[in-house]
Amino acid sequence: MKPPSAKASEKVTVTAPDADCNPRYGQNARIHVTVTDATGVKVIDTTAPMNDAGGFGYTFDVPVQTAAGKAAVTAMPYNIDWCDDTGRNNRVDGAAVLLQQASCAMPIKPLNITR
Numbered sequence: 113m114k115p116p117s118a119k120a121s122e123k124v125t126v127t128a129p130d131a132d133c134n135p136r137y138g139q140n141a142r143i144h145v146t147v148t149d150a151t152g153v154k155v156i157d158t159t160a161p162m163n164d165a166g167g168f169g170y171t172f173d174v175p176v177q178t179a180a181g182k183a184a185v186t187a188m189p190y191n192i193d194w195c196d197d198t199g200r201n202n203r204v205d206g207a208a209v210l211l212q213q214a215s216c217a218m219p220i221k222p223l224n225i226t227r
Contacts, residue, residue: 117224120176130165143168144190150181159190183223
């Protein structure tokens with residue numbers, strides 16, 4: 113995420129490279145991006161395009177009402193069972209491929225909001 117610190121109305125870009133494991137999200141894949149400010153208010157809750165391999169880039173303007181302090185930015189695949197705690201991947205049922213388990217922890221990055 114760049115920059116790691118921003119003021120209201122400044123631009124912030126959240127990105128992720130393609131995954132190494134060929135997740136096959138599909139041509140209409142979306143990433144769900146949220147920004148929750150230091151007081152717990154969700155100031156951004158949107159989706160953006162994501163490629164088949166999970167790579168994406170989303171740029172937003174920090175909303176004026178965002179409280180100063182440490183905000184939390186999350187980005188995860190939208191409307192996809194991306195984390196199956198059983199160790200099965202239900203999106204590639206019957207596929208003859210080795211699957212790599214991933215962490216089910218919510219991906220959170222800090223963003224320092226300044227005045």
